[in-house]
Amino acid sequence: MAEYQTVYGSLDNFTKGGVEVINDDPKNYVFSNMFDVASRSKPWEKVAIGKNLEYVVECIRAEGVSEWRVTPHDEFALVVDGEVVIDLIDPSSPLVDPDASGSRALAGEPEGKKMGRVTAGHGHMTLLPAGRCYRMSASSPSVVLLQTIHGPDTIERWAEICQKY
Amino acid sequence: MTDVTDVTVLSGEANEHGYKPFSIGEFNFSRDEHFVHVTWPSGTHVTAAEPFLKALMRDVAWNFFYGTVNFDAVLGTTNHYGNVDLFAGRFNEAYRKAELDHMENFPHDEIKATFTAMLSDWTNATFDPFAAPMETGSAYGAKSGNNDAAVTRTRVTAKRMVGMPDDEPLRTDESGYPVNRAFHDVDQSQPVVEVEPGYENEVSAYNFFAYLSRSDVTWNPSVVSVCKDSLYCPTTEEFILPIIHGNDRVEWFIQLSDEIIWEVEDLKTGTPRAKVVMKAGDCASMPADIRHRGYSPKRSMLLVWENNSPAIPDMIARGEASVVPVKF
Numbered sequence: 505m506a507e508y509q510t511v512y513g514s515l516d517n518f519t520k521g522g523v524e525v526i527n528d529d530p531k532n533y534v535f536s537n538m539f540d541v542a543s544r545s546k547p548w549e550k551v552a553i554g555k556n557l558e559y560v561v562e563c564i565r566a567e568g569v570s571e572w573r574v575t576p577h578d579e580f581a582l583v584v585d586g587e588v589v590i591d592l593i594d595p596s597s598p599l600v601d602p603d604a605s606g607s608r609a610l611a612g613e614p615e616g617k618k619m620g621r622v623t624a625g626h627g628h629m630t631l632l633p634a635g636r637c638y639r640m641s642a643s644s645p646s647v648v649l650l651q652t653i654h655g656p657d658t659i660e661r662w663a664e665i666c667q668k669y
Numbered sequence: 670m671t672d673v674t675d676v677t678v679l680s681g682e683a684n685e686h687g688y689k690p691f692s693i694g695e696f697n698f699s700r701d702e703h704f705v706h707v708t709w710p711s712g713t714h715v716t717a718a719e720p721f722l723k724a725l726m727r728d729v730a731w732n733f734f735y736g737t738v739n740f741d742a743v744l745g746t747t748n749h750y751g752n753v754d755l756f757a758g759r760f761n762e763a764y765r766k767a768e769l770d771h772m773e774n775f776p777h778d779e780i781k782a783t784f785t786a787m788l789s790d791w792t793n794a795t796f797d798p799f800a801a802p803m804e805t806g807s808a809y810g811a812k813s814g815n816n817d818a819a820v821t822r823t824r825v826t827a828k829r830m831v832g833m834p835d836d837e838p839l840r841t842d843e844s845g846y847p848v849n850r851a852f853h854d855v856d857q858s859q860p861v862v863e864v865e866p867g868y869e870n871e872v873s874a875y876n877f878f879a880y881l882s883r884s885d886v887t888w889n890p891s892v893v894s895v896c897k898d899s900l901y902c903p904t905t906e907e908f909i910l911p912i913i914h915g916n917d918r919v920e921w922f923i924q925l926s927d928e929i930i931w932e933v934e935d936l937k938t939g940t941p942r943a944k945v946v947m948k949a950g951d952c953a954s955m956p957a958d959i960r961h962r963g964y965s966p967k968r969s970m971l972l973v974w975e976n977n978s979p980a981i982p983d984m985i986a987r988g989e990a991s992v993v994p995v996k997f
Binding site (some may be wrong): 507508509510511512513518519520521522523524525526527528530531532533534535536537538539540551554555556557559561577578579580582584590592594617618619620621622623624625626627628629630631633636649651652653660662663666 | 695740763800829830833837850851852853854855856858859860861862863864865870871872873874875876877878879893894895896897898899901918919921923924925929933937940941942943944945946947948949950952953954955956967968970976978981990993994995997
């Protein structure tokens with residue numbers, strides 16, 4: 505039986521594919537690479553690499569300790585490189601309108617009950633529950649993909665990250 | 670005639686090869702040892718049994734999916750979410766010009782029951798249309814038993830996130846999902862989850878890559894996490910996507926491991942538009958006016974990301990939403 509090797513990308517080692525145009529504009533495919541994006545991002549920037557109307561997939565370079573954030577809806581954090589620790593707090597009073605979109609940064613640690621902690625490694629997905637607060641930390645540069653809705657801190661820099669020609 | 674869940678399926682006596690013929694509207698389907706034959710008032714079509722059954726499997730399991738499921742360059746379905754078009758040559762420029770194309774609309778339950786019965790009757794015991802080529806027997810030959818255990822599998826559709834209480838379970842050896850032969854090197858360790866009392870239903874994490882490495886099917890996007898209408902639908906891919914998917918909305922692909930090459934054609938004519946080579950970490954949209962087919966040389970992990978809003982096809986038709994997700 506053949507021995508297969510699963511090929512992943514990482515901040516230190518990634519190879520990009522691309523759009524080979526026959527009769528089209530490559531910009532229609534909004535083609536980027538998450539590790540390329542993260543390698544050029546500041547820690548904790550929330551850079552959209554996918555957008556579908558109000559929904560986004562954000563690429564986050566996790567490095568050091570993030571601010572505390574509160575999310576009005578469920579979000580899902582997938583670690584695609586490195587290891588990220590996620591702390592969760594149930595705020596003592598609502599901190600965000602449940603009809604809002606995207607998470608909000610908080611000034612300092614929120615008051616409330618500690619819910620728990622997740623130590624997520626490569627390929628691990630964590631629920632960031634609606635109405636709750638979270639903080640991420642990474643002792644070495646890591647990458648998180650966040651399934652969420654476009655929010656006040658979502659960064660769109662398509663022309664910088666996507667194939668244009 | 671056979672009644673399936675209150676819907677009448679039109680089928681006949683088995684032929685000399687053991688297979689029943691089926692009809693719906695003015696379409697007639699039959700198979701022999703090697704081929705599937707389709708007729709409609711203005712034309713005929715023949716295709717090999719294996720790719721036909723693989724495409725039929727996806728159409729049934731996905732409930733006709735988003736938009737158009739082309740079985741090949743001639744035959745396919747378009748989902749209108751409650752009713753479904755069955756067509757021949759409708760999205761083939763040559764068939765249209767020759768006026769050989771044909772399309773009929775059917776209630777969802779009627780065509781679903783017909784396709785389900787056809788899939789059951791035409792799939793032999795050793796063939797699994799969801800499996801990679803090296804993991805299944807042959808689709809060909811005279812009728813020999815059935816494989817209903819395989820062809821009745823459906824998409825996983827988590828309500829919130831896989832692995833949570835009252836949601837889709839994780840895959841394990843014990844539950845019948847061993848690690849696939851191509852993913853023996855995928856780390857199976859689980860995240861460390863420390864939960865304070867009372868928050869067991871909210872503090873949750875799982876090894877998503879390990880979950881994918883235990884998938885027993887190919888080319889079957891299944892929902893693992895739900896953010897309102899934003900659905901993560903990962904899938905493991907090997908060999909060739911058995912259908913050519915025509916989008917009715919923007920769809921996104923995020924390549925999590927290995928490589929897939931996508932051939933992209935114009936949605937309505939089939940004219941080639943681009944080839945998209947995706948390596949691990951690449952992210953690309955599929956516009957809403959194309960159709961695509963993927964080629965995965967080695968079993969790979971693909972995250973298909975969908976916006977499930979039922980309003981999108983009409984928004985695109987009215988010009989309120991673009992066929993591309995971003996303009997820059």
